[in-house]
Amino acid sequence: MSDSNEHELLIKTPKQLVYAVIAAFVIPIFVIILLAYYVTSSEKPAAGSNAFSDEAIAQRLAPVGTIDFVDASAPKVLKTGQQVYSTACAACHDSGAAGAPKFGDKGQWADRLGKGFDTLWKNAVNGIGTMPAKGGNSSLDDIEVARAVAYMGKEVGADYAEPEAPAAEVEATTEAAAESSAETAK
Structure with a gap:
């Protein structure tokens, strides 16, 4: 066997340990903030999508049904x-x-x-x-x-x-x- 130290630690001083702990918290928080900013920063419709076209918006905002008022005394028009x-x-x-x-x-x-x-x-x-x-x-x-x-x-x-x-x-x-x-x- 060799006398050399095969398993050497990356953190050798207390100062390096403090830096590693701070980086372990700061880097993931920074990545999360960047991802949240990217997701909410602008509209990103799918390729080929017309979801934000004037026609598509008007169709989504159109009323679901209509009310037809019928004169009860009028003769009934028979359907085919x-x-x-x-x-x-x-x-x-x-x-x-x-x-x-x-x-x-x-x-x-x-x-x-x-x-x-x-x-x-x-x-x-x-x-x-x-x-x-x-x-x-x-x-x-x-x-x-x-x-x-x-x-x-x-x-x-x-x-x-x-x-x-x-x-x-x-x-x-x-x-x-x-x-x-x-x-x-x-």
Whole structure:
């Protein structure tokens, strides 16, 4: 074995120990301050990000919803089959949720179409299985539900015609529109 001292300490005097202790506290604090300053000093959006563009800011600040005031005495404007489907039916029939036949899948609709339009329409109005009445939208008119059934049936090859509004409702709508235009003209 050798006589030389193999393990020599870096700190040999008390003065060096004081410097080492001070450096052990000061250097990490200095690094933390620099990192905090770097992080908070300016906006650094990700590459290719438009998060700070005027359009993106306006979109984030836009109201979540709107309030539409409807005249309760005005005649109801009936929705088309496609409008009813997209608002009430698509949530389940697009994905096949809860066993709902998928929109446009002829195989899943074949046995249902065999039962006829009236049966499909009554099941849609009253609900069947896990499907709620009127697709969960109780404000829908029976004619609107029939239009949605016809719309979905057409997509799988059925020759269902979209039902028209009853004649009494069409006349009432026409009369109400005439009255409101007459009042506006005054």
